[in-house]
Amino acid sequence: EPEVTQTPSHQVTQMGQEVILRCVPISNHLYFYWYRQILGQKVEFLVSFYNNEISEKSEIFDDQFSVERPDGSNFTLKIRSTKLEDSAMYFCASSEVPGLGYFGPGTRLTVL
């Protein structure tokens, strides 16, 4: 069964460094999402992407964040200058129709 994959599974970085989180969505899906989940808290929407552009973004998704679909398969989330409070699990999701999200396994980001 096709699935969303994410790399790396765990990323440790120093405060102020840039990180890029990578996702390979399910191949025939058109809608892509990034979420984060701080330990013990709820899943928070960051951004959705459709037709090669951002369709929605949350207040969390400020100028420090960017997304790209550099080729036909990868979908990336870049955090330009990480802060301690960016430490969280970051989930990528994809769907054929809006909202029906199949989640990847996540990347645990630890900012020291």
Next chain:
Amino acid sequence: QKEVEQNSGPLSVPEGAIASLNCTYSDRGSQSFFWYRQYSGKSPELIMSIYSNGDKEDGRFTAQLNKASQYVSLLIRDSQPSDSATYLCAVSALVFGTGTRLLVSP
């Protein structure tokens, strides 16, 4: 601010019983509703989607939607210990509840 409210639980049920999980939402214009299951340390797994008022059944799971009351529920019949997890209610792709922890005892 769009909100999704869930009782955090834990909701404890014996094996074989029906578990009933509830969710309310604030945005009256919401059109799509989803239930996810999340095991500890894992990513959310989609269980059900529902878009119209009424019931939608899939195996042991039934989702119920009442847009007038802004209420969504998930019933799990014949609950199994393997159903023990946190159940997340989501409205569209954008707003998730905090989840209800379900414990099914053998």
